[in-house]
Amino acid sequence: MIELGKMQTLKIAREKDFGVYLEDAxxxxxLLPKKQVPAGKTIGDxxxxxxxxxxxDRLIATTRxxxxxxxxxAKVIVKDVTKIGAFVDIGLERDVLLPYREMRYEL
Incomplete structure (x- = not known):
């Protein structure tokens, strides 16, 4: 089972122009977008x-x-606070939404 929000080791199953599809057991x-695929990696790796x-709202993978x-x-930087929650930088390509209902205290 692919786990949302977790690091995991997956196998390259299919190659497309826009990236590779990784599969679990x-x-x-x-999908791992093309810009994230390390050079020399191929099907089966x-x-x-x-x-x-x-x-x-689609699952996507990153090597970051x-x-x-x-x-x-972890200590993170709050990038923006909106009506629906706060966007925090956790080191990915884009900031992650932390909804108000999941906050333990006000940011």
């Missing part, structure tokens, strides 16, 4: 990636290691 897959949701994973605590 159960056959579940996630494994990669350690972090899985999160993109702006369209975040400052924290689901269930961990």
């Amino acid at each position: 159960d056959g579940a897959s996630v 494994t990669l350690t990636v972090f899985v999160y949701k993109d702006s369209s 290691k975040p400052l924290m994973e689901v269930g961990e605590i």
Whole structure:
């Protein structure tokens, strides 16, 4: 099972013009965009990636290691506070939404 918000090792299953699809042992897959695929990696190779949701709510992988994973605590920078919550920088390509209902205290 591919775990959202966690680093995990997955196998390259399919190559496309826009990236590669990585699979777990159960056959579940996630896209790793082309710009994130290390040079020389091909079908059958494994990669350690972090899985999160993109702006369209689809699972996406990155080879960047975040400052924290689901269930961990880390000091992060709040980039913006909106009506729905705070956007925090955890070291990925984009900031992550922390909804008000999940905050333990006001940021």
